[in-house]
Amino acid sequence: MMPAIFTIDVEDWFHILEVAGTPPLEDWDRLPSRVEANFRRFLNLCDTAGVKVTCFFLGWVAARFPHLVREAAARGHEIASHGYAHRLIYHQSPAEFFEDARRTRLLLEDLGGAPVQGYRGAGFSVTEETPWFFEELVNAGYEYDSTLFPAPRGHGGLKGGRYAPYRIETPSGPLVEFPITVTEIWGKPRCFFGGGYLRLFPYALVRRMAQMVLEEGRPVIFYAHPREIDPDHPRLAMNLHRRFKSYVGLRGMEGKIRKIFRDFPITGFACFRAEYGDSIQ
Numbered sequence: 001m002m003p004a005i006f007t008i009d010v011e012d013w014f015h016i017l018e019v020a021g022t023p024p025l026e027d028w029d030r031l032p033s034r035v036e037a038n039f040r041r042f043l044n045l046c047d048t049a050g051v052k053v054t055c056f057f058l059g060w061v062a063a064r065f066p067h068l069v070r071e072a073a074a075r076g077h078e079i080a081s082h083g084y085a086h087r088l089i090y091h092q093s094p095a096e097f098f099e100d101a102r103r104t105r106l107l108l109e110d111l112g113g114a115p116v117q118g119y120r121g122a123g124f125s126v127t128e129e130t131p132w133f134f135e136e137l138v139n140a141g142y143e144y145d146s147t148l149f150p151a152p153r154g155h156g157g158l159k160g161g162r163y164a165p166y167r168i169e170t171p172s173g174p175l176v177e178f179p180i181t182v183t184e185i186w187g188k189p190r191c192f193f194g195g196g197y198l199r200l201f202p203y204a205l206v207r208r209m210a211q212m213v214l215e216e217g218r219p220v221i222f223y224a225h226p227r228e229i230d231p232d233h234p235r236l237a238m239n240l241h242r243r244f245k246s247y248v249g250l251r252g253m254e255g256k257i258r259k260i261f262r263d264f265p266i267t268g269f270a271c272f273r274a275e276y277g278d279s280i281q
C-alpha cells in the first residue's frame, strides 16, 4: 500500500497567522516559548511508534533552538524548511520570498549537516497572486514543495489545483509539488488530515478518508504542529471563528497521532521520493 507522509511544521504557539493577537517578529524573543518541550514530546511519540517524519522548521525556531534541528536529524528525521519569518507568501515580493527561503535552507543545512530539499510556506499561502512562487523556490535551491492547498481556505488555497503529487518545469529547473491531501466529498475537495481539520473530525472518519486516498494510489500527507499536542498552551486574542479553528480538539490530538502512527505505514518526503519519485508525472 502507498504510505502516508507525516509532517511537522516546527513553530511556536504564537505563530498563528493573521489574528488580532499575533505578535510581530520583534516580540517573539520575549514570549515564553514552548516549542522546545513540545517538539521533543513529538519526537518521543515518533520514536515510540518507530516512525521517521519530515520536520518543516521555521528558520526563526532553528536560529533560536539550533539543537532541535540537530536532534531531529540525529533521530533520523528529514529536515525541511518552513521559511524564516512565517510570512504569508502573497504578502512578499518575489525577491523577499527568495531571500527568506534561501536563508532558511542555508541555516538548516548548516545545522542538520545534510542538503535540505523541501519547503512548505506559512499558511499554505500559494494562490493565483503568486505565479512566481515555483521558479523562486527552485532559485532558492529547493527540489520539492508541499504548500499548495487545492481547496478554498482562510489564507488563500488554490481552487482547481491538482490533488496528486506532480512535476513542474520552471524556467529555472524542475520541482516536485506535493499538494496538501484533499478528497472529494459531494463533489467538493475537503481536507481531513492536518491542523484544525484533523483536530475537528473524529478519528474513524479521518482513517476512512485516508484509506480512500491511499486506495486511489495517492499518498496521504498528514501535518501537525508542536503546540497541537500541548492543550494548555497560552491562547492568542482572536475572534470566535478563528478561536474555534485554532483551538478545537487539542485534547484529542495526541491520541489521534498515536493512532495514525499505529494504523498507517508512515514515511517522510525524502524517503517517499526515493521510493516513488519515478512514478510522479
Ligand SMILES: [Zn+2]
Binding pocket: 009, 011, 015, 082, 086, 121, 122, 123
Ligand atoms: Zn506555519
